[in-house]
Amino acid sequence: MLVVFVGCVIFLFLIDQVYEIIRMVERIAIHANVNLIYVETTLKIIGIAYIAEFGAQITKDAGQGAIASKIELGGKILILTMAIPILTVIIETVLGMIPGT
Numbered sequence: 633m634l635v636v637f638v639g640c641v642i643f644l645f646l647i648d649q650v651y652e653i654i655r656m657v658e659r660i661a662i663h664a665n666v667n668l669i670y671v672e673t674t675l676k677i678i679g680i681a682y683i684a685e686f687g688a689q690i691t692k693d694a695g696q697g698a699i700a701s702k703i704e705l706g707g708k709i710l711i712l713t714m715a716i717p718i719l720t721v722i723i724e725t726v727l728g729m730i731p732g733t
Contacts, residue, residue, distance in 0.1 A: 635693050639686060670718055680710050 654675060661671040684707025691700040 635690055677711050677714050680707055
């Protein structure tokens, strides 16, 4: 319980910096004329990665390595699922650059 509490307290102290980073990335995307859907999806993917890693580390600290592995697998599957639209656009863009297709 102490590990969870300390982890949450550290996260709460850093939330202002995380918010500023997100706003900065959104401003850069707007100036670069990047669709914000892709930026938001990328930020969600990063968030899932951090949360899955946090959960896995907590369960490892509790001596539950098997559960930690399942949390990591679940996070990877969620990331892959969310990345499919971005991968589709990238593939379509590359195919559009190839002459004769």
